[in-house]
């Protein structure tokens with residue numbers, strides 16, 4: 208029986224068409240739908256006991272699943288696209304994520320043609336397994352501060368890789384701890400006693416015969432991480448080198464080269480391309496944020512429609528908690544954010560591909576913008592998603608705290624996204640630097656382009672005032688864009704003015720960094736809002752689909768406007784009355800979305816297997832499933848628990864004795 212059938216009947220739009228919008232295209236939908244069902248129906252990919260397994264068992268099971276996934280990919284002759292969807296729906300962090308997601312891209316992006324020809328076929332066939340070994344015990348954010356050294360030995364035409372201090376131990380790389388045979392290792396290049404900064408080197412770590420560490424290599428796992436199951440399926444590792452020698456041609460040499468006679472040569476590509484893999488991965492993290500958030504929102508929305516508390520009239524049913532405005536005010540902006548992040552993720556993928564093509568044609572002009580966008584949007588979307596998953600847990604009341612809700616594990620797996628691939632604050636400071644540079648160049652005649660083109664309208668935006676007179680005026684895209692642009696420009700200009708009061712700019716930057724981070728957030732929110740609005744300019748087929756997306760877009764920006772009212776008021780763009788009208792419109796949009804809420808999360812097309820949540824199951828039959836699951840807990844295997852006779856019975860006996868006295 209479908210306990211959510213009444214909710215589904217209320218939908219005012221074509222869910223099948225929305226599924227295609229969410230997937231990105233009909234083709235993407237068909238691949239995703241087919242592969243998600245394939246994984247869901249295969250007992251080899253079960254994950255329902257994951258949070259109960261001890262680490263060793265958990266890890267072995269992950270190795271089994273990764274090998275099984277590889278076998279299925281081969282047996283079924285899956286394409287690259289299908290294989291990546293399969294790994295996604297298996298839904299278990301594994302060493303393969305780093306192999307495919309960082310090791311291979313690092314070689315592709317930073318290796319010469321010759322190096323790619325040698326290493327990529329081995330990696331594609333998984334005849335070698337790689338990780339991305341950059342972070343050290345002492346330094347993660349400050350990449351220039353890494354201490355591992357790679358010293359060129361002209362006698363033997365080799366680099367000597369060495370960990371000179373405890374803090375230079377590599378620490379965190381996923382897949383390194385127990386599995387990787389190779390790593391792209393980042394180290395300080397030294398030639399003839401002279402330092403040339405951080406470079407990537409392909410280093411073999413373990414024997415391909417018996418998997419033992421090669422001479423001079425010390426390697427292991429760094430230990431349990433936050434949560435049950437969760438990211439503990441990954442072998443994040445520690446690695447030390449004791450004068451390990453590698454051939455010269457294992458330095459990744461696309462950006463710079465070391466010649467046979469020890470000359471350091473820089474290509475005509477910018478040095479920052481050494482950071483290229485991080486730009487690539489940050490872009491994929493933005494696309495993934497919408498997946499994690501939409502998953503949590505699906506659980507919270509379905510459960511909120513099933514759950515009833517208070518409000519019974521004449522013995523009738525109680526109120527569905529989704530009908531409380533407070534629940535809507537917490538849930539619907541997250542639903543809207545999931546869609547917003549999807550669309551900005553699609554756009555960012557486009558931007559990344561565009562910059563990659565330009566780089567190949569030696570056009571480096573858009574690299575700073577690509578860095579600022581990937582860094583800023585990675586920070587914005589992962590922070591909102593991690594907070595959003597936790598909010599969804601609270602939206603599910605007490606039951607949200609059970610592992611069977613799926614939310615604790617989802618949070619534990621997701622939350623390190625705020626730290627890995629760049630700490631979110633550190634990344635926003637990068638955006639702030641980019642904004643300050645842009646403001647300082649405004650008078651120079653250099654026209655700001657792309658996501659900062661609004662800075663070109665600085666004179667108008669600094670003077671302009673909001674013209675909203677009634678709540679519906681907040682539905683006009685031009686009005687909304689101007690509001691977000693004026694806020695962003697005014698916050699950036701205010702920071703620039705305050706910075707100019709310092710004689711030492713770096714000192715000023717450090718002192719004002721909290722304000723600079725807020726200016727960066729305002730800029731990034733403008734990008735997300737504008738990309739959502741751009742999406743709505745496209746032809747979107749399907750009955751009612753566009754109207755629903757318009758309502759969600761409105762919720763996204765009006766919620767932000769409400770939450771950051773202080774910025775908009777302080778920059779004098781809005782009056783308090785206009786801010787109140789925005790809030791009226793926001794409530795009206797909640798009412799519009801309410802009957803469509805369950806159908807809007809159905810449009811994500813997640814299987815029950817992928818959701819991994821009793822509260823979020825498609826049929827809404829929550830209570831019997833929760834009740835049954837409780838009895839399956841290993842603690843209920845016996846009626847009297849282990850340890851009773853040892854630790855509880857003696858206490859009870861003692862109490863009986865005291866009672867007699």
Ligand SMILES: CCC/C=C/C(=O)SCCNC(=O)CCNC(=O)[C@H](O)C(C)(C)COP(=O)([O-])OP(=O)([O-])OC[C@H]1O[C@@H](n2cnc3c(N)ncnc32)[C@H](O)[C@@H]1OP(=O)([O-])[O-]
Pocket residue numbers: 339341342347348349350351381479480482483485486488574575578626627628629630633637640
């Ligand atoms: C999935 C799970 C697996 C996880 C894996 C990991 O976590 S892996 C580990 C992940 N680890 C991390 O994510 C570590 C995070 N840390 C970092 O990425 C860097 O240390 C930094 C960006 C914070 C500072 O960089 P810095 O010390 O070089 O100092 P600086 O600020 O002075 O910048 C100098 C110039 O370079 C520019 N520029 C910078 N980056 C890029 C870029 N990517 N592209 C293009 N350009 C870039 C910058 O704009 C500036 O330009 P300007 O003004 O001269 O025109």
Ligand SMILES: Cc1cc2nc3c(=O)[nH]c(=O)nc-3n(C[C@H](O)[C@H](O)[C@H](O)COP(=O)(O)OP(=O)(O)OC[C@H]3O[C@@H](n4cnc5c(N)ncnc54)[C@H](O)[C@@H]3O)c2cc1C
Pocket residue numbers: 305339340341342345346347348349378379380381438443623626627628629630631632633636
């Ligand atoms: C689950 C997980 C997987 C990972 N996988 C990999 C991997 O595969 N390969 C790899 O190489 N690394 C990996 N990492 C490491 C990761 O990239 C780093 O932890 C990350 O870049 C943050 O660096 P940090 O740990 O040095 O943090 P720190 O920089 O020490 O951050 C500590 C605090 O200091 C603040 N801070 C730091 N610098 C500044 C500043 N300039 N201004 C203001 N505040 C500042 C930060 O905001 C933060 O609050 C992984 C990490 C995790 C958690």
